[in-house]
Amino acid sequence: MRIVIAQMQHETNTFSPVPTPWEAFGNDGPFLGQAAYDAMKGTRLPMAAFIDLAEAAGAHIVTPLAAWANPSGPVDGNAYDRIRDIICEAVGQGCDAVLLDLHGAMVVADRTDDGEGTLLERIRAMAPRTPIAVSLDLHANVTERMVRNCNVIAGYKTYPHVDQYEAGQLAGSVLLRMLEGRCRPVMAWGNRPLLAHTLCENTGERPMKDFVAAARAAEAEGLLAATAFGGFQQADIHDAGISVVTVADADAEQAQRACDRILDVAWNLKEEFIYQGEPLSQALARAKKMADESGGPILLLDHADNCASGATQDTMYVLREALRVGLTGIGVGPVRDPDAVAQMIRAGVGARITLKIGGRMDMPAIRREGEPLELTGVVRAITDGEYTITGPQFHGMRCYMGRTAALDTGAAEIVVTEKNQEPWDRGVFTSVGIDPTRKRFLLLKSRMYFRPVFLPIAKGHVFCDSFGVGMSDWTQFEYRKLRRPIYPLDAFAAGHR
Ligand SMILES: [Zn+2]
Numbered sequence: 001m002r003i004v005i006a007q008m009q010h011e012t013n014t015f016s017p018v019p020t021p022w023e024a025f026g027n028d029g030p031f032l033g034q035a036a037y038d039a040m041k042g043t044r045l046p047m048a049a050f051i052d053l054a055e056a057a058g059a060h061i062v063t064p065l066a067a068w069a070n071p072s073g074p075v076d077g078n079a080y081d082r083i084r085d086i087i088c089e090a091v092g093q094g095c096d097a098v099l100l101d102l103h104g105a106m107v108v109a110d111r112t113d114d115g116e117g118t119l120l121e122r123i124r125a126m127a128p129r130t131p132i133a134v135s136l137d138l139h140a141n142v143t144e145r146m147v148r149n150c151n152v153i154a155g156y157k158t159y160p161h162v163d164q165y166e167a168g169q170l171a172g173s174v175l176l177r178m179l180e181g182r183c184r185p186v187m188a189w190g191n192r193p194l195l196a197h198t199l200c201e202n203t204g205e206r207p208m209k210d211f212v213a214a215a216r217a218a219e220a221e222g223l224l225a226a227t228a229f230g231g232f233q234q235a236d237i238h239d240a241g242i243s244v245v246t247v248a249d250a251d252a253e254q255a256q257r258a259c260d261r262i263l264d265v266a267w268n269l270k271e272e273f274i275y276q277g278e279p280l281s282q283a284l285a286r287a288k289k290m291a292d293e294s295g296g297p298i299l300l301l302d303h304a305d306n307c308a309s310g311a312t313q314d315t316m317y318v319l320r321e322a323l324r325v326g327l328t329g330i331g332v333g334p335v336r337d338p339d340a341v342a343q344m345i346r347a348g349v350g351a352r353i354t355l356k357i358g359g360r361m362d363m364p365a366i367r368r369e370g371e372p373l374e375l376t377g378v379v380r381a382i383t384d385g386e387y388t389i390t391g392p393q394f395h396g397m398r399c400y401m402g403r404t405a406a407l408d409t410g411a412a413e414i415v416v417t418e419k420n421q422e423p424w425d426r427g428v429f430t431s432v433g434i435d436p437t438r439k440r441f442l443l444l445k446s447r448m449y450f451r452p453v454f455l456p457i458a459k460g461h462v463f464c465d466s467f468g469v470g471m472s473d474w475t476q477f478e479y480r481k482l483r484r485p486i487y488p489l490d491a492f493a494a495g496h497r
Contacts, residue, residue, distance in 0.1 A: 001059040004097070004098045005061055005098075005101075006063065006086075006090070007045070007068060007102075008067050008100065008102055008115070009069070009102065010071070010072075010103055011103050011106075011309075012075060012115075012235060013234040013311070013469055014235050014365075016310035018420070020073055020074065021079055022082060024069040024070065025069045025079070031065065031066040036065050039066050048168070049169040050168050053169065062093075064089065065087060071307070077108055077110045080115060084119050091123050097132070098131070098132045099172050103116070104136035104146065104229070105231075107237060118145070120149035120150050123149070131178055131179060133153075133174065134150045136155040136156075138157070138201070139201075142189060142191070142239065152171050152225065153247065154167050154227055155245070157212050159230065160451060170225050174225060183224060185248070186247070186255055187255060188255035189243065191239065191242055191263070193241065193483065194267060194487050196242055197472045198472075200274065200275050207273055210269060211230075215244070218246060218261070221258075223247060223255070229243045229244065229245070236477070236482055241482075244259050280317070280321050280465055283463065284300070290460040291440050291459070296441060299450060299455070300318060300330075302317075302318040302443060302446075302468075303447040303463055303464075303471075304471035307421070307445065308422045308447065308448075309470035311469050314336050314359060314360050314361060315358060316335075316359055316373035317371075319414070321466075322441070323411055329441060330442070330443055331415075331439040331441070331443070332442075332443040333423060334421050334428050336417050336418070337416050340358075341403050344416065347379055350378065352377070353377070357374075358372050359371040363469050365469055366467060366476050366477065375409050376409065378408045379407060383431060384404070389427060390426075391424070391452065392452045392453065394425070399427065401428070402418025402419035406433065406434060413434050415428060423445065423450065424453065429442075436454070443464075
């Protein structure tokens with residue numbers, strides 16, 4: 001038995017100015033062949049589960065490619081063609097099954113708004129009878145084309161995502177049972193016109209908790225798989241938003257009934273999927289009061305500039321306002337600005353310098369030009385930006401922030417990096433000698449992943465609304481391709497389904 005296993009993962013923010021070339025994937029390009037196997041084997045990612053399942057089944061494994069890139073703007077067309085062709089070439093050499101670890105929200109410049117559906121359609125045309133299983137991210141914008149061109153889909157059921165391996169295991173094991181003739185998967189797919197806010201998709205709380213629970217209940221009642229997708233909304237494509245995929249054994253009606261039932265749970269909670277913000281000055285005043293009463297650190301969450309949503313990670317609005325209102329003891333990190341890093345390296349550790357930080361990228365989608373912040377401070381540290389995660393998520397993973405420097409302005413200590421880096425771990429601070437537990441405030445460009453890492457050391461947290469291509473105010477984005485009407489951009493009469 002020969003099984004092709006590959007990964008193609010990108011969450012495309014169509015409003016993001018951050019480019020996504022071939023080099024954005026993997027380590028300066030996707031991992032190919034044996035390197036793809038080595039990079040994935042032993043991780044907690046879906047592709048690792050596929051490899052483990054196939055090895056346990058005694059199959060001959062082919063791993064043409066593993067391609068993961070940080071969320072950013074549309075994928076370069078030539079990069080997509082190469083990725084697609086490498087996977088298709090492996091399928092074209094003949095195989096008994098295909099297991100794909102996909103995201104489900106890839107948009108490709110000048111090619112397609114549905115990178116995954118287009119890939120699957122191509123594979124299906126080449127190998128019409130070869131079973132195909134797919135794992136997807138909880139933030140997939142699932143399309144009818146994806147569902148039509150594979151046999152099994154299962155997605156993550158947690159956000160923050162801690163069950164990626166399990167999603168791969170579920171999709172892969174159903175497919176292997178299908179190969180043995182022990183089941184006959186049939187899928188149903190559907191969506192509701194709901195553009196939820198990812199800030200309201202923490203699976204530990206309502207409403208997402210209830211949405212996912214409905215999917216789990218369907219599995220407990222006998223479905224082969226059921227997934228509640230939150231969707232990725234900073235994407236101007238027709239099918240962005242909430243959706244559900246169910247997989248039943250031979251019974252298409254059972255799959256459809258369950259799909260509708262799970263979707264109704266989300267629709268009935270639609271108001272709760274909408275984040276209610278507050279003016280930045282009010283949020284910072286609240287944060288100051290919290291620190292006065294209980295000490296620090298208080299987390300200042302600059303969620304609009306979260307690079308894990310495709311943001312530039314270099315806006316300075318929140319820090320500028322925090323300094324203006326007189327907050328002190330702020331740890332900031334990381335801000336991406338290769339030019340500022342180079343200036344600090346030239347100045348050297350201990351040097352006092354005045355420089356502009358951040359605001360290097362314009363954001364035409366929200367009609368904003370980059371606005372750097374001029375600061376004066378002492379360069380406290382210069383590092384290669386490498387550290388190993390010691391915290392609960394992605395434990396043991398090596399992180400590469402590029403050359404990194406820390407500037408101390410007195411009121412704030414700012415970690416500046418060459419590359420985008422989600423604050424996955426306290427290592428973003430400790431690797432440059434900053435102890436985050438001793439700060440009064442921690443300004444994090446984070447949306448969800450601060451929870452397992454920084455909440456345990458925090459005395460409180462405040463969402464600080466500002467501008468960035470990851471912002472949650474949908475009215476700032478010009479949607480042209482998105483299906484309408486859709487909630488909350490459009491009103492719906494009571495009782496609408
Ligand atoms: Zn996700």
